Amino acid sequence: MLKGLMQDRPLLISSLIEHAARCHPQVEIVSRTCEGPLHRCTYAEVHRRAKQLARALTAVGVAPGERIATLAWNGYRHLELYYGVSGMGAVLHTINPRLFPEQIEYIVNHAEDQFLFFDLSFVPLVESLASRLSTVRAFVVMTDRAHMPACDIPGLLCYEDLLAVQASDYDWPQFDETTASSLCYTSGTTGNPKGVLYSHRSSVLHSWAACAVDGLALGANETALLVVPMFHVNAWGMPYAGAMCGARLVLPGPALDGASIYSLLRDEKVTLALGVPTVWLMLLQHVAANGLQPAEELCLRRVVIGGSSAPRAMSEAFATTFGAFVVHAWGMTEMSPVGTVCNLLDRKSVV
Amino acid sequence: MLKGLMQDRPLLISSLIEHAARCHPQVEIVSRTCEGPLHRCTYAEVHRRAKQLARALTAVGVAPGERIATLAWNGYRHLELYYGVSGMGAVLHTINPRLFPEQIEYIVNHAEDQFLFFDLSFVPLVESLASRLSTVRAFVVMTDRAHMPACDIPGLLCYEDLLAVQASDYDWPQFDETTASSLCYTSGTTGNPKGVLYSHRSSVLHSWAACAVDGLALGANETALLVVPMFHVNAWGMPYAGAMCGARLVLPGPALDGASIYSLLRDEKVTLALGVPTVWLMLLQHVAANGLQPAEELCLRRVVIGGSSAPRAMSEAFATTFGAFVVHAWGMTEMSPVGTVCNLLDRKSVV
Numbered sequence A, B: 001m002l003k004g005l006m007q008d009r010p011l012l013i014s015s016l017i018e019h020a021a022r023c024h025p026q027v028e029i030v031s032r033t034c035e036g037p038l039h040r041c042t043y044a045e046v047h048r049r050a051k052q053l054a055r056a057l058t059a060v061g062v063a064p065g066e067r068i069a070t071l072a073w074n075g076y077r078h079l080e081l082y083y084g085v086s087g088m089g090a091v092l093h094t095i096n097p098r099l100f101p102e103q104i105e106y107i108v109n110h111a112e113d114q115f116l117f118f119d120l121s122f123v124p125l126v127e128s129l130a131s132r133l134s135t136v137r138a139f140v141v142m143t144d145r146a147h148m149p150a151c152d153i154p155g156l157l158c159y160e161d162l163l164a165v166q167a168s169d170y171d172w173p174q175f176d177e178t179t180a181s182s183l184c185y186t187s188g189t190t191g192n193p194k195g196v197l198y199s200h201r202s203s204v205l206h207s208w209a210a211c212a213v214d215g216l217a218l219g220a221n222e223t224a225l226l227v228v229p230m231f232h233v234n235a236w237g238m239p240y241a242g243a244m245c246g247a248r249l250v251l252p253g254p255a256l257d258g259a260s261i262y263s264l265l266r267d268e269k270v271t272l273a274l275g276v277p278t279v280w281l282m283l284l285q286h287v288a289a290n291g292l293q294p295a296e297e298l299c300l301r302r303v304v305i306g307g308s309s310a311p312r313a314m315s316e317a318f319a320t321t322f323g324a325f326v327v328h329a330w331g332m333t334e335m336s337p338v339g340t341v342c343n344l345l346d347r348k349s350v351v
Helices: A013-023 A043-059 A076-087 A101-111 A120-132 A159-164 A200-211 A238-245 A258-267 A277-289 A312-322 B013-023 B043-059 B076-087 B101-111 B120-132 B159-164 B200-211 B238-245 B258-267 B277-289 B312-322
Strands: A028-032 A038-042 A067-071 A091-094 A115-118 A138-141 A180-186 A194-199 A223-226 A248-251 A272-275 A302-305 A325-331 A338-342 B028-032 B038-042 B067-071 B091-094 B115-118 B138-141 B180-186 B194-199 B223-226 B248-251 B272-275 B302-305 B325-331 B338-342
Touching (some): A013 A043, A043 A076, A076 A091, A238 A248, A277 A302, A277 A312, B028 B043, B028 B076, B067 B101, B076 B238, B076 B248, B101 B120, B120 B138, B138 B159, B194 B200, B200 B238, B200 B338, B223 B258, B277 B312, B312 B325
Parallel strands (some): A272 A302, A302 A325, B091 B180, B302 B325
Antiparallel strands (some): A180 A194, A325 A338, B180 B194, B325 B338
């Protein structure tokens, strides 16, 4: 076979954040934190801290291919873990905190997770499970020293302390793009949850699809609110696609109630929001109950709905009340995860 | 290394046309022909005929990796060659007919082309060169029996005859995605032209970029006029990207004068046009000389200009006279070829 080696380089997740830091360094990541206030940082800062994290993991002996677990909301530290863990060649295992504790125990042990990073919200959960998580070498709470909880988790580490001692000069390792990058367990099966393993290649290719006009059409002009959780099917791949195109990201943390989401949409001038119907139902109820005028107050142009079927009334409410177009998407955990996206062709739209 | 084999399949050019035929079967390819009239076909038909072509090439003993040359304008038969030749594992060598005849002779011999497919326009050129093209086993004129030229090319074959005897059931072979797919010689060098070899992988990845919002933003809602020639750097990858997203394609054949291009823009309701400044200059002169009102007559939304720098007056003329936004692009033959695309961020646009 005659080989053509045009643009020959592996498709690695680290290249996405490296690109964002170089081409979109000042684009914001806005996070609602467990500690309370909104937090603002940039792709350049996420990149720098992801490299510090990769160094920290290397320093404590994490080997390529080992699983590093998270129990966390959508936020900048979770984003740093997305890039730091996968980027160094380890596997990010995002755990769905809505599973039963026994299932969480099962999957941590089944995945043989070496470290567990978790948000402050999950201190009680981790406290109750820690003694039965046999492979976990250390527990890291994703906060700073001032907010460290008083709790019974043995040898608890502080995320910011881990990073603080690391320099940020780190060259992302280059390796085969089919290397595993992340792991989700799906409960959409019989019996115990089943692990679904993503590769660097699948995640980068999926990002291209998310940035395609006829895909999710994510681009540098969007401010995207990721209501879809980063603990489930990689938040529909948006943390990767966002860095690929330099979209501004808004991460709602633990506050998914109507009032919190509405204020983010308004104050952060969100143009694109992504989530499941149950969250949008809370938002629509909040808008109705308070007589709000979202079409006048918001910049929202599109709402991507997936996870389950959006009722027709929901699509209509977004169109009429918000002036936003609903893009219905469908996929599966083992599909990267977005499978189909319903955009309208010009000839089918009725404006 | 732990492998993740999510969505594991090679990125092959054949998968693009297979996808278009399945998902966008009725989308049109409109071609101005050397024979005269406009020709209309669909992605489903291009796919069917590309498979017939692949069978025909197999029948005459073309082996994977061998080079099959074209001297052809933008048209549906050239598109069939794009998919049929690369799809079967051979290498499509598109020759720029604007090169000096001695350069064409040099590159055909250097590439060791096995077959030469050419449009009727190039009969005199091929006639003059044929005896010195030492590796070419047969010359195929891209027309039907009724239009076969009387000429001195030994053993001249007719494209439609080749296809007519072939069934269309053909399974595209699956092979390593780094296999060479196409070949262009660039004259942008000192000395003899240099061959640039594309791979299936590079062509598919480049298509994703062309379909990205912040790339060329090609999508199923576009009717794209490819003035940029298919004989040069794969027409900026548009023949591949078009099939990826199901864009309607308009191929102007040999007629690049202002009147011909204008009538295609108008009659075919083109929304996106791509080409080099010299062609647009002819178009703008035609519009001015005839007092046309393109903003009222056309559906043109965007003009992609590359190849050389667009004068400021040209961008302004498209904006004011056509109501179309100029997207300036830059690239290199060895870059797949589009390197950068200048879209405006919301905050930079002045509407």
